Amino acid sequence: MLIRRNKGWEIPERDATPEAIYKDRRQFLKGIAAGSIGASAAALPLGSALAQGTSPTADLYPATRNPAYTVDREITEKAKAVTYNNYYEFGSHKSISSAAQALKLRPWTIKIDGLVEKPIEIDFDELVHKMPLEERVYRFRCVEAWAMTVPWTGFPMKALVDFAKPLSGAKYVEMETATQKDTMPGLRQFWYPWPYIEGLSMAEATNELTLIATGLYGEEIPKQNGAPLRLVTPWKYGFKNIKSIVRFTFTDKRPVSFWEQLNKDEYGFWANVNPKVPHPRWSQASERLLNSGETVPTQIYNGYGDYVADIYKGMDDEKLFM
């Protein structure tokens, strides 16, 4: 496990070494969780590997931008947003954009199961044609204290929930990323609890901000950003935004996410952005903009409190901000 830290702005972290696996696996898992989500490497230049081929859904883009969701921040340069990624299935560093081109996008079957009227298996191409696509510009805040502002294309997750017809007992939606052993070298890192899992409460999943993104910058979403469909919850830390989803399970039990399994003291279920609640090892008071390198103050709920603060009323006993 190589952890590189080569920029002054990066958050502090402890390094984990492969030797530790042999010494104490439990301790090692903690180290991975503590360190690797904060790891970074230099961005790759945009190359031919990033070129997106034609696909049966390419004609859906660009979708009309919804002017209700724009922000007063400069949109991040596309070249930065598509070459500085977290996608551990392709490597535990930021420069996975070339490796991610191996991801096989078709066929892509999505399972909807658990507490629903009837379990559904649906092909991505069919699903996306049923959904109301629009473009929205959102801020995005990673738990590592970097931020970007990007135009996603996608559909409200509420439309997917309506399509799924959950039973009244459903309290959460658990989401799961694809596991392609032949294309995802990260899956060989057995100390991670694959598959990548994330979850939302029903109130969060049906909030108007919650988007299932299928596009970015007016085109189909690049593989490294989570093709063909990924979650976007702009008021939460970036790790909630699970990529390349193959399953939505409606459940009455709170899902335990990938990072929570690795280190529950540092990465919780709710993970709402709050500048006043530091990560155990670094401050969350400010964030570094991917575009300019400028550091700006972080806002509660990443500036989306008007949309989401009500969800958490009366939940003071919960760790809402980690």
Ligand code: MTE
């Ligand atoms: N989803 C999967 N399947 N695997 C991952 O490693 N990383 C998360 C999230 N979704 C991750 C994932 C983290 S830590 C972040 S910050 C965002 O994806 C990064 O999204 P981006 O690469 O599009 O900026």
